[in-house]
Structure formats: structure tokens, C-alpha cells
Amino acid sequence: MIGYPPQWWEQKAVADANADADAMMNDLATLITGDNYGDTPTDKIAIALTGFKQQSVAAIRAAAIKKGLPPGSCVLVLNGDYFSALLGTLDAHVYGGIEAIREGRLPNLYGFKEIVEWPNLQIPGFVCRPDALAVANRYLPPVDPRAYEEVGTVTDDQSGLTLGVRRYVERSTGQMNTSLELFYGRDIGQANGLLRIV
Numbered sequence: 001m002i003g004y005p006p007q008w009w010e011q012k013a014v015a016d017a018n019a020d021a022d023a024m025m026n027d028l029a030t031l032i033t034g035d036n037y038g039d040t041p042t043d044k045i046a047i048a049l050t051g052f053k054q055q056s057v058a059a060i061r062a063a064a065i066k067k068g069l070p071p072g073s074c075v076l077v078l079n080g081d082y083f084s085a086l087l088g089t090l091d092a093h094v095y096g097g098i099e100a101i102r103e104g105r106l107p108n109l110y111g112f113k114e115i116v117e118w119p120n121l122q123i124p125g126f127v128c129r130p131d132a133l134a135v136a137n138r139y140l141p142p143v144d145p146r147a148y149e150e151v152g153t154v155t156d157d158q159s160g161l162t163l164g165v166r167r168y169v170e171r172s173t174g175q176m177n178t179s180l181e182l183f184y185g186r187d188i189g190q191a192n193g194l195l196r197i198v
Contacts, residue, residue: 017154017163020182022120024161028133028186029121037132037194042067044196047124052082053089054109060197061110064127067195071111071127078125082197083117124197132193137184139164149176 037043045063047056061071078086086106106115118125139162145151150167164181 016180036188037191044198046198049081052085057110064195074127074129076112076115076127077118079121080119082124127195129193131189134187134189137161140183
């Protein structure tokens with residue numbers, strides 16, 4: 001049997017945790033529809049990927065204001081293609097910060113609280129207040145923790161998302177296993193708190 005160094009397992013655990021978080025994000029994305037957040041002309045803005053740049057963000061800002069979404073309290077979320085196109089138009093020296101180039105995040109561009117990337121988002125993006133999407137997450141401890149070698153949690157510092165961790169030995173094989181679980185709920189928050197980019 002081939003053994004793997006502990007670092008391999010640690011990297012595998014990080015990859016598994018990211019896969020759980022990605023699955024949750026994909027589920028959340030199914031809420032961002034015209035049925036849930038309105039489909040009138042003021043509820044959406046059409047912006048093409050071709051030529052997407054800083055001026056496009058200004059147009060999104062204007063549409064957000066028309067819907068009553070003040071940019072300073074909103075986040076602009078872009079899918080991977082749109083976010084990458086925007087990054088490609090920015091000069092860190094002109095923009096005034098290294099966050100875009102080094103970290104892939106854009107604070108305060110055109111007055112938005114932040115512009116962030118949602119890589120797998122199927123629509124171009126959206127503008128939202130913090131209360132537009134309702135997400136709850138908690139850790140459910142096992143009924144009998146003695147059945148496991150180790151139980152606990154791991155929490156992402158930035159988002160606060162908590163995953164449960166359980167380590168146990170498969171008695172028939174003698175192999176140590178680690179399971180991660182993510183327990184969450186999601187719903188529409190304030191339906192007037194989101195502007196879709198289509």
C-alpha cells in the first residue's frame with residue numbers, strides 16, 4: 001500500500017472543503033432569477049462581455065442607483081469572465097491599489113463597497129445589498145462523538161462559513177478517514193435588494 005505524507009492529506013482536506021463551498025455557492029446561484037428578484041427594466045441591466053471595462057461598471061452603478069441600491073452599501077458580483085475582463089483593463093498605479101492585481105478584489109471602484117468574483121456564476125453578475133440573499137450555517141455535532149477519533153469544526157475567517165470535521169478509522173481496512181460536512185440553509189432575502197446583470 002502506498003503511503004502519502006501528511007501535507008498531501010492537508011491539501012486534500014482544503015480541496016474537499018473548497019468543493020463543499022463551491023457546491024453551496026452553485027446552489028445559492030439558483031436563487032438569483034427574475035422570478036425571485038424582479039424582471040422589469042429596473043430590476044436588470046444588459047451588459048455584453050465584449051468591451052466590458054471600467055465604463056461598464058459605471059453603467060451598472062447608474063442602474064443600481066435607479067433601483068434604489070446605493071453603491072456604497074452594495075457589492076458588485078461578477079462571474080469569472082466579466083471579472084477577468086475588468087481586471088485586464090485596470091492599472092494598479094492609476095487605480096491606486098494592489099488589491100486587484102495581487103488579490104483579485106476591487107474595493108471602492110466607482111463607489112461600490114467591493115467588486116468580487118463568483119467564478120462559476122452562470123449569469124454575468126449582480127449588484128446586491130447584504131440582505132438580498134439569506135444564508136444560515138451551523139455545525140451539527142454528532143449524536144455520539146465517541147464513535148469518532150476526532151470531531152470538530154473548521155471555519156473560514158473571511159466568510160464565517162463553518163464545516164464539521166469527523167475523523168474515524170474504517171475498522172474493516174484499518175484506514176483513517178476524514179469527512180467534511182456543510183449544513184446550511186438559503187432563501188431569498190429582500191427581493192428589492194438585488195439588480196441582475198443579464
